[in-house]
Amino acid sequence: MCEAVDYLEYKDKLININAKVEINRGKIKVDFTGTHRQLDAPLNAVYGVTVASTSFALKAIIDPDLPMNHGIFRVLDIVAPEETIVNPKKPAPVAVGNVETSQRIVDVIFKALYNQFPDKVPAASNGSMNNVIIGGRGWAFYETIGGGFGGRNGKDGVDGVHANMTNTLNTPIEVIENEYPIMIFEYSLREDSGGAGKYRGGLGIRRVYKLLSDCTVSLIAERIKIAPWGVNNGYSGSCGEHYVIKEGKKIPLSGKNTLSLSCGDVIVINTPGGGGYGSPYDRDINLILEDVKDGKISIDSAYKDYKVKIIKKDNEFVVDMEETKKLRSL
Template sequence: MDPITIEVIKYATIFIAEEMGIILRNTAFSPNIKDRHDHSCAIATASGEIVAQAEHIPVHLGSLFVGIKNVLEYLSKEGISLDQGDIIITNDPYIAGTHLNDVMLLKPIYVKGKILGYLVNKAHHVDVGEDIIKVLQSNVRVPKYFKGDLMAQIASLNVGEKRILELINRYGYDVISESWNEILAYTEKFTRSKINELVKTYDLVGIYEASEYMELSDNSLVKIKVSVSINSESIHVDFSGTDPQVNEPINAVYGVTVAATTFALKAVIDPQMPMNSGFYRVIRIQAPKGSLVNPEPPAPVGGGNVETSQRIVDVIFKALSKALLDRVPAASCGTMTNVIIGGKNWVFYETIACGSGGRPSSDGVDGVHTNMTNTLNTPIEVIEQNYPILFIRYELRRDSEGPGKYRGGLGITRAFKVLEDNVILTIFSERSLIRPWGIAGGKEALPSEHYVIRSNGKVERLGSKGKTILNKGDIVVINTPGGGGYGDPCTRDRELILKDISEGKISVKKAMKYYCFEEHG
């Protein structure tokens, strides 16, 4: 086929996925989708391979590769066929590939009685119920938000369908179908060539291993272990040795493990290339069934999507740092710091930003959603307008970075007061015991630290995971971790140290202790 036509169709398809996202968030009701953009959109071939995806949430997008396949296999097994206009809705984490709050919609693209492909999106609903819309509405605290967000997802699919049909009217069914297949084949070929370059450039041989530990609610630890082997055209990632699934919601379904693994590998291979299922053809993932990274039902998995995914990225980067030190960062904060707060008729959810890891040639980023998430923060004005919450502080967390020649990014301090009684607060985070690590001589970052200041002045420490009841006047303080440092902090440019001090990001005391800084030098 004409390569110019293929390229035009490739980027047209990608932009259709992007437009689907624009429609979804512009018509959504809840702040989590409308303001934070906690949603993702993609387009798949008739066989279920993703041909285009918008630049949305990595943990959603990577898991859609598994979710679409699972849905199509389920339909085939049950003898169910989709007619034109039908939409599949599922939030089963063992099918859709993330957790219950992520509601996945899939719609076939019919052209003259044949399925060309599928439109798919996934959005995080703060409150979820059962499996029929009216029943769902009766099982959530804010039914207006739930139905509005679901209708926004449907509108997104309808617009995507309209745009694909316009593309077909211009180029024809066969040209679009063949172009999509060529796009996947090219991505596969390109990825294999990039892997081959890495093998030759870095003389990659052997197996690269690493382990990370996650925290349970009783402060005990569970292990994620990974072994990465790279040959001239493919990569094998093996999680054998990872601890068995646990009776706490940090188990990560297979779709999450696939998403985190491919995210980390793509960042190392070529972060700029458009992502589609051609990439997955060269990656082999072995995740033992019944383990923390591939649990079996009914293991709880709500936090695997948001927390374990982050640590899978960390452990793969740690393993690859032994061979590709100039291509991987130090550990990022390793948590999305989930804050869920609600009363009788309202509920608010947000993930709080943190610091990313120092990089081979630049600092980590301050106060950013790292790795598997790509959401915005909810503006304080929006929160205060919609919920009985008053913000006290929202700032970068001083001295939270991991020192290094290229320091880690700073975490966030976010403090707010509740304005009514009987409010339930849930914190689900990580890195309160195991700090984000540095590499190449870089140092660890500060861990997470959360607490409640009661209206009587009493301070109640919260662990990385837990729940408490708040009453009017209580103040919640969230401190997220920074990112680890890269390189010896004593080699950091003095002008950068002075800049950080002048901006209040690090103290003179810390500069003198870790950066070999002399105040009057």
């Protein structure tokens, strides 16, 4: 049996999801006993979401090419105690359970299975759909924003993608600006957001909106306080960070928020990066140099996280091998 715990974020509290996974005689039992009781907030995931998230996580590890049919569910035994956030009873609100709690169910199962399947389980991905809802008189806009995928055995995490339980795609900037009173100032990968590791976590996304109309904005996001975890001595990815720039002042926002904004205000969404896989000191130095050249990690991160000294020489980034050897001998 293997077990783990991971968390959702609600106000100033951490909401635990516990999972024990037992594989025995052709059966897989996943037991969520000990998980937080249902909330008077929409983080509750109905039982169907829990089943879907659990089967996804197990299928991803066992064999992603397996057809999704009754054979998978026949060997799966899910224990989800009633009146918890993974099996709530009416009248519990449940809207966010589908988009956020489903992500954490996958994370906690991956975390539990890592010691048993270290070559197959990735580090944690960004762990949120990063929901952005903006609306005014006569219009409404809703999108989800990707983040970093967790580093994997043999490969870096993918940058700027939707991971695991999302079923959503990127929204093109041109469509947003043509259809809504919104201007996108920036759409980029977040430097240094992927967890350091032999296989680096994927980078999160930075999305900056300028509002061209008075409106109401709602945010639903996770991994603002608890970072996506790394594995096998890999570092955690960066947490998400959201804020508003209003009349030149930066106003931090929580992951779950609804507020009224004015024409000219700017919303900045920084999504989490994926966790790293393996020790950063085992990463190929040439890959670290390429990451610096590509703007994926900074010179400071190369020095601090990987113990690699990179300098600029003749307008080119190069590795100072002598200084790097000294750093790594400490």
